[in-house]
Amino acid sequence: MTSNDRILHPFTLPNGIELKNRLLMAPMTTCTGYYDGTVSSELVEYYRVRAGSIGGVIVECCFIDDLGLAFPGAIGIDNNEKIAGLAKIAAAIKAEGSKAILQIYHGGRMVDPQLIGGRTPVAPSALAAPREGAVVPRALTGDEVEGMIAKFGEGVRRAIQAGFDGVEIHGANTYLIQQFYSPNSNQRDDEWGGSRDNRAKFPLAILEITHKMARQYADDAFIIGYRFSPEELETPGIRFDDTLYLLEKLAARGVDYLHFSVGASLRPSIVDTTDPTPLIEKYCAMRSETLAQVPVMGVGGVVNAADAEQGLEHGYDLIAVGRACIAYPDWTARIARGEELELFIDSTQREALLIPEPLWRFSLVEAMIRDMSMGDAKFKPGVFVETVQDDVNELVINVSLENDHIADIELASSPEQSVAFTTSFEEIRERILSANTPHVDAISGATSQSEAVKKAVSKAMLKSSKARVAEEGGDDNSPKSYDVIVVGSGGAGLAAAIQAHDDGASVLIVEKMPTLGGNTIKASAGMNAAETRFQRVKGIHDSKEKFYQETLIGGKNKNNPELLHCFVENAPEAIEWLAHRGIMLNDITTTGGMSIDRTHRPRDGSAVGGYLISGLVRNITRRGIDVMLDTSVDEILTDNGAVSGVRLLTDEQERIVVQAKSVVVATGGFSANSEMVVKYRPDLTGFVTTNHKGATGGGIALLERIGAGTVDMGEIQIHPTVEQQTSYLISESIRGGGAILVSQQGQRFFNEMETRDKVSASIIALPEHYAYIVFDEHVRAKNKASDEYIAKGLVTSASSPRELAEKLGMDYHAFLATLERYNGFVEKQCDDDFGRTTALRAPVNEGPFHAIRIAPGVHHTMGGVTINAKTEVLNVGNQTIPGAYAAGEVVGGIHGANRIGGNAVADLIIFGTLAGGQAAKRARA
Template structure:
């Protein structure tokens, strides 16, 4: 049916209120609320500016219960104290002549424990979300369900008191209302679960109480809308037919509008890939003219920027349109639209204050991706569509990569009946990440790493092909595109830090990585980054000194550390923490590791593993600077001429050999823990040990530099980590012991000071008859360490409802384990461990059920030896002279850690010396042009 564009005409809702035109501001998360969910002034200004000209503003979702916030900086409507702040928002919107509508929600199982004080999230059933590392929620009891319905009613009452014209009940994005309706998340067998009629009762009850509150408040024209996600990819999940069933029931009870939750208004099914019909078309076809739902206006969202977008979406079947990113970039979007301007979603990095964008929103990925400065323009592409094949294990498929002259505009998956729903979800998530970043170098999707990397690689090939085509058409010599100032070999933390710092000092940089993915061994880092006298320590009242840090690292390394390198390491550590913070990589939480006497191990605020967090942040910075990355590319030899570096010979995945020209090279290829022959050559007694390292940790950089006469030091100093899950060779973070856990033997007894250095704890485990041990911790330790949820998801953890149950499941004597826990808990209360002399991480008694255990044994973890460097990160030859034009950083280097590395010092090492190498190489290039 042809529909006439009417975006500047009014529409009256069922309950009486009229919206002056069909254009609304979409409810977009800003993450800008205060810690308690209250409203800051800059958020009031943000909404007030963007309301001008629009028919209505739907304010971002507000949680209705303290257990409900699904993201940091969420706004709340969970108590009366929130009313004044929300009233300021409503007033600012209505002063511009727009209606003010407030979205209300509860996150349910999508809430992270860290956001609610370490408590367990709640949901209809104790079923975790279908994502790796998701917390298993606690099932709500009948009384709690009734209480939540009341709290939704209370939220409606507060919205009325705050002056809002309506509320939008958030039944989408896998939050609590959707969880009740979903057969994946709702496995109940009472009146709130079962068939879809019973599963619909909770959202219907919330709608009913909203009506009751509005009537009680004599707000008969108060708008009540409902947002929904039309499908779920989970199995079993909500189907499009299920959504229509629920919406019809809601419409019968009285709705002013329904709001599709889609990435683009024209999106088709994410489940039935063979049907390209837009969901809005299916919606219009499915509802009969006489049904209650047919009388309810429909809001579309996603991809609305210019007038053509508005007209096409209205013709497709929507009555109203919610505008997202365009309203962020253009506070006066409605005026620009009416003036006929052709708009693009771009902002300069200097515009935040002028555009009145709260700082947390400014750093949000979707917004950050729209920040484009002319000076940071990257590679040039020949515009067009490039076809690539994706191959990963049994997966073989085709994609179309659409490019403009400077960016990726779309990535499309060609229809294939063999594709399963799981990959479709992976593709959609990864596609979004790459479009946001304008780069294939983004985080892989958890649980689908192999598929993610194959897709990223295919997009990378398309970019490379297009860039070559651009060069040919422009008459540019393709070889000239590969002339650089600095080449960085290796894309772990050291390599990325070096590349970013060298770039920021004016160098043209390329990263060469022989693996198919970015991140190296840094991705496996778990505990944190050590530094003394930092801003974050001072903020927490932790008194520390660099002298103490130096002495404890020297003692941990058995006094074999190079004292000059160690001094550089300790002195530069706080500045490295600050540098990361400037790149929006915040390590503000602090814990402790073995061998340290003071909390100085910095980690993310959510206490997650530092490695993935670090690499994700560094890659984001890499993309912002458009630094070239060559994956699946082996560094074969460093080219020298007249004692000067002139380039690097590389071999790509197709066997093509070429020379990249450069004046300086930084080697950051990591250690050799995954090179079994090399490990056994230097330490024969480690034959048969598993390694925690990724398969690329083979010592290739050491060999590369030795060919040029580089000196090596401490090659026989190889560290084994005491806590490695043996079946997977997965490192169990030291933060678990640092959080208060203990180690016990199969007999159920402690046998060492768990917070001693890694070499000593490893030796004690090996000395046990079973040569393995159990890490024992309770619910309080688990709640304070996000890594523990990851171990649970991976199946490493044995869980007991109490200590005797845990003993039974692990084959221990319950009485012995009970005695062990009693003695340790007494030591914690006295802050004195007479058994083994543990003086740190005596945080709290282990007594909060449930209890957990992971079976571990030592594994090869770190090679302290490597090439020799100067205090300026220059590679030294066998005569201890700098080799011109060569720098090295990270685990490829020896001498810093001595005979044993302290946990948390590796991450500090890679950032500190990566930054130093990047700085020195860039400055050397400037002075030797």
């Protein structure tokens, strides 16, 4: 029979069960369960439509213990109440004619404490995972190991009672079962650790209890699969011969299939990088006759029939299909008809494809979403060679373009390449190709390389578009036209562009830097708003009036009342505006100067900036909004006093005129322009800045040249907690989470939750002009930004307060006395020393203990151009300049003499959306 016949021909498992074909839907986390791990009706329908023509559906990993969920929105099988919901999924799949298999797992040390109520994850040993921000887990006792095996057994029983045809034991992806087998994560000295035989006991025990439950509650038709990761990069770590050793033991005890967990089905070794042989070929060559009787399943990179055929030819018996099943619910039926498929998702088809909203926002799915507005031919086909620079290397990249899409991205040359380099290149390449746009998230840990690749693609697209215009006889030098031009791509600019587009305007974003995000991407604390639904859910009673008064006091009564009222009134709507666009700020903390928790941030407690920009850029991409990077605005053009367009200068020194009725300037402040800072504040000579290098005040100068007035230019804020060697801002959310400030003498010296200007002044007044922000594991666990500080080497950590004091060169007696006194204040919720009334959340007493040395740095310029509540730019005579709008830090007057932490992000979204809406309204009138 042909390979295609083999793929679609029935296949019999060792237990005698026949699958209608060799194809199964791979287990892929959807993050669509309810908060307690129960099943939603949306999830049932998601699986129903993907069953039918495919042989089996392996339902996403299901946690067997409430300490074991490794994803937000994970589904569970940890108690009997979960059976009913899971039964709906099993019944839906089986009713369509496919086998229903449930994957069961425990995340072990890969669990984020945020997902388990702040509790400490468990693992074989008290060793943190080798990844950024990983916490140290608690080692399971011997009795708890036995109990964990029993929990897996109960999970199997519930899967049987829910009607599943089988279970897949998840022994891969560095979760708990793999952690027990790994010499890296398992360093126990009891019967469950040490030798390879001892380390194998846990996975074998899981298989044994699975068989026991199947014998007791199921029949002989019950399918038992086992998923494994063949290698670990760490030293010591699992090597391929270790994997073969374990699989032989599993096969001897009886499994119905083994599932290779690799990113690409034909991936070679990640340890021996000199050997290009696919691991599946090594596996087939090295396995015993007993192991050869167990079918092996491959996964990764299967889009068309040819991909599945290739997997069978290399030795797989079964093929698991992942993202293609998300994009094409009837994938198997399509390849049976001989269709040739392209892996992308039409941006308008989420509901039709029954893709749950959380999965739609998941990075691997987002990377497949293509804005179908690119359907019209816009490129001249060809290969464009671009030379770009990352932090280390000059990269030569070939970008292949077809009429309407990016066809390929190839690394032509780079002086230095490594496994990590090529892996990250392939990942950013895949993201760009799948999304059909360079405006995708950078790869974590490879930002510079990612941005270089994105820049190369952007340049190629621009050249190709110009070539197409020339080919069709157009004049590329003739003025182009948009309804609205947005200058700057930070939070305010992106929000303005999205709102203008949604109000019917054609929009162009112009950004002088090579990447989107501006200074917003560095924001850390969150977004302030009062009377939001997220506050109400958490029982927080707040009022807009209190928010107004506290902001006014923080700004020393210099705030423009009209703008401040607009700011406060529109803040909750701005939170909803983001939520409706998939950007959820539903965790809440506080910042200095606020008496109530109203600082909204991502659910996982991470820094708001990167999360916000990532979400806004996704929205830009989905709408097909045009973007020009590495392009500065030379001049805002006017006609009879009204804005008529802009003159641009590209990075290749090409001058372009673009016409528009409305221009929104959202270029940020001038904190990175030391000359301009010192002009208005000579006392800030020599201060570091937290801002990115593009924050130079260029937008203020542009608007001044067409007559704009300015206000509060001397009001420049210094942030109290800046790491001086890196100019890295330490988020106010750390203090808002319960941290304290301590001098070199080991003593508190000021109210940590006062406004930034006052806290900064108190640090400058210390003899050494610096201090330490001190926090414990409780604060760290609830503020994900702290994990980033630890990963960057900014943090000094110790197991005890005494050890921390010694590392910092403090008198530990004074430091211990300080902690004891502060913890007493927390207990009675009253700070007798400095009058702190907020963020007395918990005593600083849970090790390990952490400290970061900080001092003030230039952070925010409250001054800027003058606007009214409609974001219209005002001239020196307080009259509007028709067609000119401004939002964000380029504007003055909103924050007065001092900005409250968390108000900047609110400012960006509130006035960014107002500016976009007003600009579109004028342009479309």
